[in-house]
Amino acid sequence: MLTGTADGRRRTAVRLTVFSVVVSVCFAALGISFWYIQVLHNQMYREMAEANTERRLPLRAPRGILFDRKLRVLVENRDAYVISILREHSGNLDRTMRLLADATGVPESQVRETVARHMSTPRYQPIVVIEDASLAQVSAVLARRLDFELPGVFVQRVPTRRYPSGGLGAHLLGYVSEISEAQMASDRLQSGSMVGQSGIEKAYNKLLMGTDGERRVMVNNVGREITALAELPATEGHRIQLTIDYDLQQAAEDAFRVSGYSGAAVVLDPRNGEILALTSVPSYDPNLFAAGIDPATWKRLSTDQLRPLQNRAIQGRYSPGSTFKVVVATAALEEGIITPDFKVTCLGGATFFNRFFQCNSKGGHGTLDLRHAIERSCNVYFYTIGNMVGIDKIHKWAEILGLSGKTGIDLPNEAESLVPSSAWKKANTGQRWYSGETISVAIGQGQVSVTPLALALTYATVANGGARFTPRLVRAVNDGSGWKTPADVNAGVIPRLKPETVAVLHDALSLVVNGAGTGGGARLIGYEVAGKTGTAQVISLQGAKQAAGRTDVDLRDHGWFAFFAPKDNPEVAGVVFAEHALHGANAAPLVRHIIETYFASKEGRPLPVLAPPPPPAVKAAAAPAAGQDRPH
């Protein structure tokens, strides 16, 4: 009932109607909007709401356990706490990082650096800021989380690698650490994953890693867990039984420890190529890496002049010295260039291509056949037959025996051994091979450089009659359904040496240890050990004079001892390489301990215990003077 003029009343009524219509249209528009959002696009928004409230926490899978050949644990897992930041829930990331550093006592710069390194990680994936957090750090974080001070920060218990024997077999077993950006790209693995970075851990990473699980939890807006929704358990990685014999590995490392030498030892079963022990000294404790290595320790390890991170057994390349004579002898016999009775007279040196080459015995060895030339390690004999055989045939037989190129061991980053050939020289220097160069090669000097593993393989090949196996470290794999032996890579390998050649070499190498040779230190009563010493020149005589400032020890030659035993039916073969041991004879006691341990373990006798370290093997300084007798 409107008052006023009829016109005015009508106008007001119209305007009120317009008001009604406009408002009704607005309400209708709102209704349609809500229909659009709630009904038509419900799925999209529901997923967004779930993404808000659901957090998927990766459950790190325990890595597979590593055993030795007798199923003794070499590497296992332990639980550790990691503290992570989930940027999606962290709100003010800057503040969170500051408070986290404050609460845990970790330098703020370190926290920031870690987060900055992972900025390309998706926001919904946690960034591990503190690996292996202490209980104090864990409780500090948990207390503040209850106070809502640290949104997006959470603590997880994760399985972490544990190496119960510390540095034992560190180079062989390798270590794990957080995946790098490059690995992420190539292996399609998630940020924060722990992956093998060297050794078996790296070579068999995919088998060992297992499958990560996932825990779905509901969180509130500050990232606090409200309730668990579901859990997909992690699957442990495959368990791997290695070919390594813990006792023998221990023996090899003890031998180095007691002797005080750096170096490497490789022991394998010449019957099938299984590695029984592989060590490189000095070593490191892979436990340091298991939960993230601290920068200071990493710097110390990576800049140490003794290079503890280098696996000398497969990455170090050295002149094989006189151990190489076996290769030259094999080539000469197999190519029919000489017979075992072929004799050479040594007068302390000989001239080839107008240059005088000296023997290791200044007075000369007299007239020798092949057996005794090896026993006495007569250089003149090998200069002579090496010259007769020629570089390419030496190269060919070095390759057949396993001394040239890579052995193919199932470890990453193996270095290639080099036994030169004329084709190699042409390809690498553009020059032809001079016959005079063969003379040096014939006694394992010159451009020959081999890894301890390759030399060990060569002696295993000689020991078994010429079957060149691919060295291998994995005996069996257990994926949860029992142990399975991998396909045998060495199936079908047949011996290539003539029995006469094998017999001569075995005799000769036995004489080195049990006769008048330089390997007496490896002699073991009751077992016929065969072997050969070798000296790797560290520095040339001329170079020695220029090496002012180097310590005496640095200038000493390296010592080799390559071996197998028993002579007639070899079960164990290998090599010990002792840095700056001056000559191979000093490596022989290490070999003796290894072989003694092998047989004691096999026969169930108490394992030998090494005597306290002997006095330093060499008191005199430095490089030998010209003409001095050089034991080989």
Place this chain on the structure above:
Amino acid sequence: MFNRRLYRYLDWPLVAAVYALCVIGVLMIYSTTGDATRAATARLFLVQIYAILIGTAAFVICLSVDYRSLADRAHVLYMLALGTLLYVLVFGVARGGGRRWIVLPLFNLQPSEFVKLALALLLARLFASNVQKNPTTANLVIGGLLTGVPLLLIMIQPDLGTALTLVPVLIGIAYVGGMRLRVAGVLLALTIVAAPAVWTYALKDYQKARVVTFLDPWRDPRGKGYQQIQAQITVGAGGLWGQGFRKGTQGQLNFLPVAHNDFIFSVLAEEHGFVGVLSVLGLYLFIVVRSLDTARHAKDRLGTYLVVGVLSSFTFQVLYNISMSAGLAIVKGIPLPLMSYGGSSMIATLAGFGLVLNVRMRRFTN
């Protein structure tokens, strides 16, 4: 003053609709804050119930006193309202970047909410008394001044959201009171012309950022765009039937900031879905249409204009808040009348409907 017989003319359906929304509001507030683990907000729904009770008292008072005698004292009420605004600016409680409240035992009073009522009364009287001379343009100028003074005072607090709710009072009354469309067009044109200047000189940086964020909330999803995005997710996640009372993850897990306050409708949308949304929209529309009917059948122009004044602000708030809940409007502190948590808003709104019902009840009296 109050005649018992007038109860016969009380618009019970409107009363029922108003109180139905109050009850829904309390339930929604309980849903987002009632959890004992949220100690800081656990008892807010009780405070809201007290506010409804006090509001009911205000409602009864505004219903009982003849609106004409109230309009006669509109200037006094208006001056009183301005006084409280000035008081707040000097002695008010500062919180969250604004100085808007007077501390009371149960809740803090926000005087700006009551200015709307005083303004509606004063403007209704202005437009009703000058009608014979029909100088709507003059009324508009005077009305503009009367609106502008409290608006400025509220903006100084600063509370742009509440300040904006005064404008519809003037526009509503002026429009129904005969403002020529030509004038409306000029005002609109002026607004458009002035917009760049307002943008450049009047708006503060954070206000500009809000506009930019509204247009593209994903520019800063965890910062300025957070509320808008979360509100939209909350609404969208509700679906047709909703996730159930106290079962909406967005609201329950605090992803929606101050859900019990400006975003109460989003919580309703999440928990009760499109069906719940339509029901509540229906209730609001019913209130508006029913009140407009009151305006149409008012005994005099004063009554019509008063209802339109109260209703314009109410409708504007409802539409704005609900649009904001769905991410369709810039996030501003404009509560949803009758449902959002807030004592002052509740009391003022109930008092406003007291006035609306007052007009309807007295349409047959002299």
